[in-house]
C-alpha cells in the first residue's frame with residue numbers, strides 16, 4: 001500500500017508544484033495519475049521516487065513514512081519515459097544491472113526468468129539499438145521489476161510507441177503487473193491509457209487532485225466539467241432545476257433521475273455522446289428534433305455526428321446511419337448532473 005498524506009511541494013522561489021495531495025494505492029493495484037502537460041504528474045512521481053522531498057505531508061510506502069528516505073533505499077522499480085537503457089549493455093546485462101549492484105544471489109537465473117516473463121527470450125545478447133521501441137520498453141520493464149521492488153513507477157511508459165504497439169503494450173504491462181501483483185503508480189496524459197490500465201484514476205490539474213475513483217466512476221460521474229472533458233468527449237449543457245428531476249435547458253425541459261435538486265438551482269448536465277439514442281422509436285422522454293447535421297466524422301470504431309438540436313450543438317456517437325437523423329433521445333439515466 002502506498003499513501004500520500006497531505007503532501008505539498010513547491011519548486012524553489014515559485015508557487016508551482018503539488019498541493020495538499022492525499023491519495024492511496026492498495027497493494028497490487030495500479031493507480032494512474034492523469035492530467036495535462038504541466039499539471040504536476042512528474043513532480044508527484046519524483047516525490048514518490050525520492051528525487052524530490054515534500055515540504056509537508058507524508059509518503060507512506062508499505063507502512064513506513066518514507067518522504068525523506070533517499071531514493072536508493074526506497075526499493076522502487078522505475079520505467080522512465082525514454083527507457084534510459086544502458087546503450088552498450090545487451091538485454092541480459094541491462095536486466096542484470098540492479099541485481100549486480102546489490103550482489104543479489106541467483107542473479108543470472110532471476111534475470112533470465114524476468115526476460116522470459118516480458119517475452120524477450122532469445123534476445124538476451126541484443127543491444128538496445130538492435131531492438132524495436134516495444135522491445136526496449138520490455139527491457140526497461142524487466143530491469144525495473146527484476147529486483148522485486150516494493151512498487152513499480154511508470155512515467156508515461158507508452159508515449160514513444162505508435163498507436164498499435166501502444167495497445168499491445170498496455171495489455172502486456174497490465175498482464176505482467178497483475179501476474180506479479182505489484183503496486184503500480186502510472187503517470188500519463190493519455191485518457192485511454194489511464195482508463196484501460198488503471199484500477200483507480202486520479203485526475204490532476206494545476207498541482208491538485210480533482211477526482212480519484214475507478215475509471216468507470218470518473219467517466220460516468222465526473223466531479224467537474226473539467227474532469228468530464230478530460231476523460232472523454234462530453235456534451236455539457238447548463239440548466240436550471242425546475243422540479244423533481246426536471247431541468248430547464250436550451251434543449252427544453254429535460255427529465256433526469258436526479259430528484260434531490262432545489263428549484264431554481266443552476267446545474268450543468270453532462271451527457272456522453274455514446275449514450276444519446278439516434279433511433280429513439282421506443283423512447284418516451286427527452287425526445288428531441290434534430291434541425292441539422294452540422295458535421296460528421298468517422299472515428300474508426302464509430303461515427304461522431306455533430307447535431308443542431310434546438311440551436312444547441314450536440315455530439316452523438318453512433319454506427320454509420322443510412323437514413324438522416326431526425327430525432328434523438330437522451331435516456332434519463334445517462335444524464336450526469338454537476
Ligand SMILES: Nc1ncnc2c1ncn2[C@@H]1O[C@H](COP(=O)(O)OP(=O)(O)OP(=O)(O)O)[C@@H](O)[C@H]1O
Nearest residue numbers: 011016017035036037038039040041042043044189
Ligand atoms: N525543476 C523545476 N523548477 C521549476 N519549475 C518546475 C521544475 N520542474 C517542473 N516545474 C514546473 O512544475 C509544473 C509541474 O511540472 P511537471 O513536470 O510535474 O508536470 P507534468 O504534468 O509532469 O508535465 P508533462 O506531462 O509535460 O511532463 C510545471 O508548471 C513545470 O513548469
